[in-house]
Amino acid sequence: MAVTHVVMFTWVDGTTPETVENLRSRLQDWIDRGEGLDGLTAWYAGTDLGLAAGNAEFAVSGTFVDQPAYERYRDHPEHRAIISEHIAPHIAVRSAVQFAH
């Protein structure tokens, strides 16, 4: 079965749009290179459009051919590095789900 991973963030106060664009583009660059990401079939990330009150601020949605493909993505060294250096320091709230379909 395919697996979709979704994660949402609300950033700590003072997180600038430049900081968010930096982390988004680092993730996108890594995804676009595609090294070690066999089985990734769709990947999108971005800042909330403001269409509804109470939304979180940023989300990623990635779909994979199966759970092992998701786990390769999740455990990829570059992914871990981008998270620890460019995402984790700015997280106020994080919520995630991985589901099969």
Next chain:
Amino acid sequence: MAVTHVVMFTWVDGTTPETVENLRSRLQDWIDRGEGLDGLTAWYAGTDLGLAAGNAEFAVSGTFVDQPAYERYRDHPEHRAIISEHIAPHIAVRSAVQFAH
């Protein structure tokens, strides 16, 4: 620009797997019929796999050709009915983001 909508739920205590499967299948049936859903390009929903502590319990990820297509989905009468009758009564926590890409 395309728009992706992601929403996550944690259910109130006592929400049964049968209740969740019922709301998931009602959503899936509606999506599969596709009436009034022009511009919907991908849609997935499901229960968390338990791969990480602290995850929410259920998520939906939908991708649309543009914002109007997302708004047709969001405001669709059947969508509203499924939400009010089969989802809202069971929500403990809800978080959502809509982003362009």
